[in-house]
């Protein structure tokens with residue numbers, strides 16, 4: 079346990095704890111921009127700076143570990159500094175909302191009462207187009223915080239994204255100026271999930287650019303592999319369609335990370351090939367649409383016929399790892415209790 | 429990591445491994461292919477497919493000859509150790525090198541590192557189980573774990589990474605011919621009586637058929653009707669042509685699925701339009717045994733229905749007397765009431781976050797480590813089970829000189845009826861492809877991206893050659909997702925004698941150029 083002073087009051091931190099976390103536990107929220115709990119301390123944007131007694135200059139709270147006896151002030155000169163820094167960032171932030179994702183910079187500006195005093199004459203950047211259909215990048219929104227690049231390096235450990243160019247030319251691009259599709263990128267969308275401004279954003283098949291705040295989030299479990307990632311299906315209430323998938327850092331098992339399937343493979347839900355009517359095979363050997371009553375009748379008669387001719391052991395059930403526990407339970411109950419056979423298994427028994 | 433291409437099969441779990449390595453953990457990968465994780469690995473044991481038992485027995489040989497085993501654990505928590513000692517002493521690392529292709533020194537070094545590190549865990553997936561000797565492989569791994577006492581505490585154990593989202597729950601909830609829900613044996617009359625009293629009506633005592641027995645039953649007439657729910661055996665089962673013939677013999681087939689698939693289009697008498705995960709409530713159980721809620725986000729399309737309602741309607745149509753089951757929760761409550769290890773799990777508790785079973789009552793927080801404080805067997809002792817190596821059933825020969833191994837890729841999901849409909853993902857991987865070494869490719873005159881024909885004793889298909897050093901000379905690898913080039917046309921269906929898991933991982937093939 080480390081004791082220190084925070085805004086004139088005694089406070090405690092655990093050994094080696096970052097100032098930003100220790101302060102948050104005491105109810106003092108220091109704004110951050112380039113910081114992300116998934117990533118290693120970085121201290122690049124200076125938004126979180128605080129005064130530390132004896133230090134020659136303000137220190138970034140996101141990259142400073144609490145030391146015993148430290149005297150920290152979060153509400154002195156640094157408050158003005160933060161507003162000025164925010165205003166400077168806004169002078170180049172031409173597109174606050176390219177893909178409808180939340181924007182930490184504009185939220186912060188609102189909180190601090192900061193507005194762009196002017197727009198830099200050379201703020202407009204060369205647009206970026208990428209032929210992949212899942213992710214886009216808007217240089218006019220990017221604040222070069224490097225969160226996305228650090229995510230690829232630290233979490234994915236790939237080299238798909240880089241920060242290239244200097245000054246007004248600086249931007250994030252797939253490495254070597256290729257498309258995302260030609261890099262090591264696995265389309266996990268992790269880089270966009272950590273982007274604070276939405277400069278990296280989802281591209282949409284339909285209903286482009288719906289504000290994330292207007293979507294209904296339904297927390298559920300991924301349907302693709304045994305990791306069981308927890309995710310939010312973001313549904314457009316106007317169309318009842320899933321628009322995108324997000325996840326939160328506090329979700330157990332995946333800590334807000336997803337892979338390409340969990341994040342981007344949801345359009346199958348709304349695909350036109352989905353079956354929408356029961357089908358029954360007719361005399362002509364073809365499948366024809368039927369009502370539920372008819373289909374259930376034919377199905378039940380078919381099973382009863384086989385039982386009558388060959389006994390219950392002649393009926394088999396194959397359940398599925400795609401289905402819920404409840405559904406699989408009912409299926410084995412149908413086999414054992416409804417038909418009278420223990421022959422219930424699955425192709426995915428391992 | 430053994431037989432697990434984690435970055436592709438379990439990408440988010442792989443992030444944990446990447447992080448651990450970044451924090452200083454030692455990673456050893458045993459896999460026939462140079463998979464992505466080998467980049468981070470301290471050592472890659474590039475064993476020949478189907479030689480896992482040799483590798484593992486030789487590791488145990490090293491541990492025992494060097495005295496690195498955990499004598500206390502073996503004495504207090506296991507049984508039948510001597511039987512394993514006797515067998516593995518015949519598996520020297522030098523002999524293992526000849527069979528597996530892995531240098532003896534690498535085997536020794538891995539054995540030493542594993543045995544002497546307290547926090548050492550083993551992870552495996554289908555690369556280990558989809559062999560005719562799949563159960564042997566797991567016994568071997570279990571022997572290794574028991575011998576070194578790596579069990580029942582953090583960062584240890586023998587961790588099966590479940591392939592699909594709810595494989596764990598599928599078995600837990602009793603979709604299994606030998607077990608009623610909660611791994612309660614159908615053979616036990618008392619258990620049957622317990623279920624019968626809740627369900628009303630007898631639970632049949634006659635043993636049911638496993639998947640492989642049902643498939644062979646299609647041919648010998650034991651099976652006359654099948655009810656397939658979310659299953660597409662005409663693509664995912666080995667030796668597909670054989671399966672398709674069998675389906676043609678059925679008198680009646682019901683398919684309940686999201687899409688028409690190869691099986692239902694040709695063979696189903698009735699097709700029920702079912703629901704995706706986004707359209708239903710319920711639970712999935714992940715590979716950590718964590719029961720997680722699934723929640724309805726959107727309604728099913730058109731007249732499609734949630735699977736729960738369809739199965740209930742079928743029960744009614746067949747004359748069964750079932751309760752109303754107004755929602756998924758009511759089904760869960762019946763299941764949890766019958767299966768003691770789930771008894772403490774309620775939807776209300778899951779609302780916050782998932783719970784790892786066993787969870788026996790409402791005060792039980794769940795069980796992160798299954799074998800703590802001691803192995804979870806009735807006598808509290810882990811059982812050693814000596815394993816002798818069995819060569820893969822099909823060996824390469826002059827006519828079929830290459831070994832074909834199969835698996836999954838990042839971008840698709842099994843028969844890919846879902847992922848093949850994602851335009852953005854198809855950009856990354858659309859055409860069927862197979863991996864081949866530069867040496868074999870140049871012998872055949874194949875260039876990267878060329879179409880080639882793969883031929884086995886059972887069938888053939890065409891796919892693009894992807895040339896690279898992920899596979900070694902003599903090995904080709906192909907994913908099973910492609911409907912127009914189903915790799916299971918090539919594989920054989922002789923499975924593990926105990927549980928019938930087919931040997932997807934090793935077949936003999938030859939590759940031919942396709943004249944342009």
Ligand code: SF4
Pocket residue numbers: 229230234236238239262263264265266267268269270
């Ligand atoms: S999508 Fe994932 S893999 Fe691709 S660049 Fe972003 S973080 Fe890296």
Ligand code: SF4
Pocket residue numbers: 219220221222223224225226227250272273274275276277278
């Ligand atoms: S794209 Fe987003 S995360 Fe990356 S540097 Fe720009 S603002 Fe930061």
Ligand code: SF4
Pocket residue numbers: 300301302303304305306307332335336337338339340341438439440441
């Ligand atoms: S998001 Fe990816 S890793 Fe997570 S459960 Fe889904 S498929 Fe598995």
Ligand code: FES
Pocket residue numbers: 109110111112113120121122123124125126127138139140141
């Ligand atoms: S948030 Fe601390 S320096 Fe950027």
